[in-house]
Amino acid sequence: MNVIVTDAGFSPDDWTDGFVTLEDAANDVVALDVASDTDPDELIDRLGSAQMVRVDFPSSADGRGFTIARVLRLKGYSGRLRAKGHVLADQYAMARRSGFDEVEIDEALADRQPEDQWLVRADWENHDYQTRLRG
Numbered sequence: 001m002n003v004i005v006t007d008a009g010f011s012p013d014d015w016t017d018g019f020v021t022l023e024d025a026a027n028d029v030v031a032l033d034v035a036s037d038t039d040p041d042e043l044i045d046r047l048g049s050a051q052m053v054r055v056d057f058p059s060s061a062d063g064r065g066f067t068i069a070r071v072l073r074l075k076g077y078s079g080r081l082r083a084k085g086h087v088l089a090d091q092y093a094m095a096r097r098s099g100f101d102e103v104e105i106d107e108a109l110a111d112r113q114p115e116d117q118w119l120v121r122a123d124w125e126n127h128d129y130q131t132r133l134r135g
Contacts, residue, residue: 001013001107002084002104002105002106002107003104003105003106003107003109003110004082004102004103004104005092005102005103005104005105005118006101006102007096007122007123007124008122009115009118009119009122010110010115010118013104015031015052015082017030017031017051017052018030018031019031019032019033019052019054020032020033021033022034022035022038022043022046028048028049029047029048029049029050030050030051030052031050031051031052031053031054032047032050032052032053032054033054033056033084034053034054034055034056034068035056036055036056036057036058036062036064036065036068037064038055038068040067040068040071040072040075041071041075043068043072044071044072044075044076044077047072047077047079050079051079051080052079052080052081052082053072053077053079053080053081053082054082054083054084054104055068055069055081055082055083055084055100056084056085057083057084057085057086057087058085058086059086060086060087060088060091062086065083066094066095066098067098069081069083069095069098069099069100070098070099072099073098073099080101080102081099081100081101081102082100082101082102082103082104083095083100083102083103083104084103084104085104085105086109087103087105088109088113089113089117089118089120089121090121092118092121092122092124093121093124096124097124
């Protein structure tokens with residue numbers, strides 16, 4: 001079972017409508033699973049009325065998912081955005097700043113990086129580089 005991380009901490013997954021890959025997507029998709037190498041400009045044209053987009057992070061060193069989230073938000077996507085996979089607690093603030101609403105991690109990562117490590121980064125709006133410089 002996977003764990004959902006939000007600014008409030010760990011919670012179980014409340015999404016029950018499933019996911020469809022972009023390759024299998026039809027016109028009225030509720031939720032899309034997107035690979036990290038997806039072109040966000042192409043993706044925005046294929047979203048339709050999708051309520052959720054889940055972007056895969058195959059490695060914690062692969063930051064392309066942050067770009068996908070940022071471009072989708074800049075182009076007006078207002079649905080739920082979820083990062084899934086190898087996102088570390090240290091990357092949580094970046095995930096939120098780029099546009100993700102939540103992060104989905106597996107139980108093994110949740111055991112290695114417990115909730116308190118994620119919650120330290122939950123005040124991401126007030127603890128960015130520019131705010132610290134101005135402070």
